[in-house]
Every structure is written in structure tokens, then in C-alpha cells.
Amino acid sequence: MRVLFAGPPFFGLLYPMVPLAHALRAAGHDVLVATCGAAVGHSERAGLVAVDCAPGIDPDALYARMEKAKGDRKPSAPGERGEAPKGKGFSFFSDEMADRMVELAEDWRPDLVVHTPLGVAGQLVAARTKVPSVLHAVGFGHTSAHVRMINNTLTPAYERHGLDGPEPVAAWLDVVPPSMSTTDEPRRWFMRYVPYNGGGRLPEWLTANRRSPRVTVTLGTVRPVVDGVSPVKWVVDAARETDAEFVLALGGSDLSDLGELPGNVRPVDWIPLGALLAHSDAVIHHGGSGTTLTALDSGLPQIVLGEGADRPANAAAVRARGCGLVPDGTGDLTPALVQRLLTDAGLRAAARDAAREMAAMPSPAETVQRLVELARTGGELR
The missing domain is CATH 3.40.50.2000 (Glycogen Phosphorylase B;)
Structure with a gap:
């Protein structure tokens, strides 16, 4: 099985997916990371193969500049702003990566696409290549309403690729303790959060x-x-x-x-x-x-x-x-x-x-076989 991991180019959104990528590779599956900026190097250092889908941009600097420009305004939690107007808003660089990521997927032909709530370029790629997409949650703050809001910013990209919009995710991997979960998304699977923070020598x-x-x-x-x-x-x-x-x-x-x-x-x-x-x-x-x-x-x-x-x-x-x-x-x-x-x-x-x-939650390794079955059935697994 081939699995494409698509994500926005930030530590906090890339690193939570690394343990699942390693589990898939350990089980003999092919994994490719599609991202941009410094996250390409972070993926390489994690022992993963990566492709830069938006060469020439510095997402960290651009995002920091955007956040500083907000000044003293109180930030909103995800979803508090409501639905973004179609084609408006910040896509967390999904729009910048979308075209190259689609080209990559059409050449590599993944069986499954895994993405974070803010990595909706992955959901576009899955719709374009007609394979199931799996949303890998990263915390307590994201809901399907928030994912729809980010997807709305990709409306021009969906149109460029002949799509009306995203397909529903085939599975929603919830990595928080079940007793603390604040969401009840359709097709939610609980999976243990395994910390990955890169390597290092301990002093x-x-x-x-x-x-x-x-x-x-x-x-x-x-x-x-x-x-x-x-x-x-x-x-x-x-x-x-x-x-x-x-x-x-x-x-x-x-x-x-x-x-x-x-x-x-x-x-x-x-x-x-x-x-x-x-x-x-x-x-x-x-x-x-x-x-x-x-x-x-x-x-x-x-x-x-x-x-x-x-x-x-x-x-x-x-x-x-x-x-x-x-x-x-x-x-x-x-x-x-x-x-x-x-x-x-x-x-x-x-x-x-x-x-x-x-x-006590199912580990990423224990989740691999469920993902294999999901890909085999084209996302019809319940």
C-alpha cells in the first residue's frame, strides 16, 4: 500500500503524524510526505521521504509575519469565526501546495491520503485521485466545521482541478484520551498519541x-x-x-x-x-x-x-x-x-x-491494519 501524508509545514502539525508514518513503513508500506518549507527537512530527519510542494516560499516567516500583523486583537479559537467565505481566508499553505501535490499524487498513485485538520490539500488530492482520505487530528480544538472552513479557502483550487469540493473523510483519527474528547465525528477512530519531537542527545x-x-x-x-x-x-x-x-x-x-x-x-x-x-x-x-x-x-x-x-x-x-x-x-x-x-x-x-x-489506546501499529482494510474497500469500512 502507498500512503501519502499531506500536511501544513509546521512542527506542531507534522510531528504528530510521524509515528503513524513510521508504523506504516515498519509494516512494509510505502510512505511519502508532501509538504513545503522547513517541514521537508524535518521529514527527512525523521527518516521519511518528502517532496517540496511549494518551492521558494518560507511558511514559517510568512506565518509569523501574519500573526504579528494581528496586533493586539484577541485571537479566536478554531471554528469561532464561523464559515469562511468561499475562496477567502488563510489555507495554511494548502492552496500554494495544491497543484504540485495533485501532480505528485497522479504520478505516485497513493492508495490512501493522511492529512491533518489544517492540511486540507490532502483532502483535495484524495478527491482528485479518488482514494480515501484519513484525517489525523492533533488536539482538542478542531472539528469538522473548522475543516469545512479551511476547505472553503480552497474553492479556487477545487475548481482548477474539476472538483465541486472535498469528499467526506473516510476515518477521523482522534488522538486524545476518550474521556477528554470534545468531538464525536462520524467514522472516528481512537488512536494513541505517541510523542515525536525529533531526535537528540540527552545531556x-x-x-x-x-x-x-x-x-x-x-x-x-x-x-x-x-x-x-x-x-x-x-x-x-x-x-x-x-x-x-x-x-x-x-x-x-x-x-x-x-x-x-x-x-x-x-x-x-x-x-x-x-x-x-x-x-x-x-x-x-x-x-x-x-x-x-x-x-x-x-x-x-x-x-x-x-x-x-x-x-x-x-x-x-x-x-x-x-x-x-x-x-x-x-x-x-x-x-x-x-x-x-x-x-x-x-x-x-x-x-x-x-x-x-x-x-491503553490502540497504537499506531495496531491502527495500520484498519487503514489497509480502509484502502482495500475504497473507504467503505465502518
């Missing part, structure tokens, strides 16, 4: 014995580019009053806005988040889908800042499960909040329970 200090708790602090890969590191300045201030080690995993960002760091704050350039959390006691983060799910998988209590894009939905799910804290405003950003994160037994018990639930 000696990470695995050495430590005398105090360790708190990992991260803003993911997009937010530091857009907002800088100021959203975690309060954590640095709290660290001065907290007997704990704080690891600032901010991707090598400029930390000058944080001032002089106290001795118990350790900045790092890049350590795979799953491995870092395996040697931590708690996590403070922005609320990105991949970070939230990796934190849930780790069984650690978390503070979720949850501002912008799908982050409010991810934060709300964590708070509802009782395994994390979500500040209601800047007045909540205090050393007392960090102390509660480290000492609240209820938070830790709920976090461990969520991790156990995730571990």
Missing part, C-alpha cells in the same frame, strides 16, 4: 540525580517567533521564590527580555520534549496541541497558558480533566500557582490517570 545533567523538583517551561516552536519569550517572564520571577529547577526549553530564543536568570533556571536550546518531560516533575507551557498531548502522555501536572489559535480548547480540556491549571489572568501568574503545581496531589493523580488512559 548528562538531565539523567543525573537531583535534589529538587524539575519544572519544564516551553512555548513550543511558533509562539516564541511571534511573541518572543515575555509570556514566561513571570515563571522566572516565581523561580526566585521556589525550591525547584526550571528548564527553559525555548528553542534557542533570545532570552534578554527575561533579565538576569536566577541560578535555578537553566536555558536549553533543544531537547526532545518527550525525553525532557520523562525527567521532569511538572510542565508549564503555551497550550499547543503537541505540547499538551505530550504533557498528558508524560503523566505530569501542567500549567497551560492557553492563549490564541487552538490553545484555549487544549487548556480547557486539561482543566476539565483536573490534571492542570489554567490561569484566568495575569493576577494568577504568581509563585503560589507554581507551588500548587508542585504540591497538589489531586493534580498529579489526575495526570497519571490520563497517561494510563492514553497508554
Whole structure:
């Protein structure tokens, strides 16, 4: 079987699909990643074969510029804006990739297309080549209404390729714990979220014995580019009053806005988040889908800042499960909040329970045979 993975060119939307791609390859199937920008290199380093479907553009820079241009407007959660007008809005570079991706698929002839909620170029390709498409969800914030909204921005591309619009997805892979799922999409399959954050060499200090708790602090890969590191300045201030080690995993960002760091704050350039959390006691983060799910998988209590894009939905799910804290405003950003994160037994018990639930979900390897059957029946499997 040949499986085309189509996705927008961002870490947080590409990496969640990598474990399924590896599972398919391990089972003997052919996998090809269609994306653009830096995601092509990320795919290569993940051991996957990739094609650049929009040569010459820098999606990261363009997206960061667009986000900065929003100024002080409060971002909406996915789906809150309603349906986008036909052919209007931001396609997350699906429009830029659509023509080259269709050409690629017509030459390579996949049996199945896997895409994320924002990677709707994959849904167009599946409709054009008449093969089933599988939506690989990435968090708590995306619904079929949101996917329709993004598809509406591709109306000109559908017309260019002689299509009226997308076909329904043949399966919707939901990777959140079933008890936390906020969607009930048709043909939903639960699949375990397996953290993939790239490879890396672990430093000696990470695995050495430590005398105090360790708190990992991260803003993911997009937010530091857009907002800088100021959203975690309060954590640095709290660290001065907290007997704990704080690891600032901010991707090598400029930390000058944080001032002089106290001795118990350790900045790092890049350590795979799953491995870092395996040697931590708690996590403070922005609320990105991949970070939230990796934190849930780790069984650690978390503070979720949850501002912008799908982050409010991810934060709300964590708070509802009782395994994390979500500040209601800047007045909540205090050393007392960090102390509660480290000492609240209820938070830790709920976090461990969520991790156990995730571990019991069908793995990507167990999902492969269902996908094979889906392709064999042309998407008619229920």
C-alpha cells in the first residue's frame, strides 16, 4: 500500500503524524510526505521521504509575519469565526501546495491520503485521485466545521482541478484520551498519541540525580517567533521564590527580555520534549496541541497558558480533566500557582490517570491494519 501524508509545514502539525508514518513503513508500506518549507527537512530527519510542494516560499516567516500583523486583537479559537467565505481566508499553505501535490499524487498513485485538520490539500488530492482520505487530528480544538472552513479557502483550487469540493473523510483519527474528547465525528477512530519531537542527545545533567523538583517551561516552536519569550517572564520571577529547577526549553530564543536568570533556571536550546518531560516533575507551557498531548502522555501536572489559535480548547480540556491549571489572568501568574503545581496531589493523580488512559489506546501499529482494510474497500469500512 502507498500512503501519502499531506500536511501544513509546521512542527506542531507534522510531528504528530510521524509515528503513524513510521508504523506504516515498519509494516512494509510505502510512505511519502508532501509538504513545503522547513517541514521537508524535518521529514527527512525523521527518516521519511518528502517532496517540496511549494518551492521558494518560507511558511514559517510568512506565518509569523501574519500573526504579528494581528496586533493586539484577541485571537479566536478554531471554528469561532464561523464559515469562511468561499475562496477567502488563510489555507495554511494548502492552496500554494495544491497543484504540485495533485501532480505528485497522479504520478505516485497513493492508495490512501493522511492529512491533518489544517492540511486540507490532502483532502483535495484524495478527491482528485479518488482514494480515501484519513484525517489525523492533533488536539482538542478542531472539528469538522473548522475543516469545512479551511476547505472553503480552497474553492479556487477545487475548481482548477474539476472538483465541486472535498469528499467526506473516510476515518477521523482522534488522538486524545476518550474521556477528554470534545468531538464525536462520524467514522472516528481512537488512536494513541505517541510523542515525536525529533531526535537528540540527552545531556548528562538531565539523567543525573537531583535534589529538587524539575519544572519544564516551553512555548513550543511558533509562539516564541511571534511573541518572543515575555509570556514566561513571570515563571522566572516565581523561580526566585521556589525550591525547584526550571528548564527553559525555548528553542534557542533570545532570552534578554527575561533579565538576569536566577541560578535555578537553566536555558536549553533543544531537547526532545518527550525525553525532557520523562525527567521532569511538572510542565508549564503555551497550550499547543503537541505540547499538551505530550504533557498528558508524560503523566505530569501542567500549567497551560492557553492563549490564541487552538490553545484555549487544549487548556480547557486539561482543566476539565483536573490534571492542570489554567490561569484566568495575569493576577494568577504568581509563585503560589507554581507551588500548587508542585504540591497538589489531586493534580498529579489526575495526570497519571490520563497517561494510563492514553497508554491503553490502540497504537499506531495496531491502527495500520484498519487503514489497509480502509484502502482495500475504497473507504467503505465502518
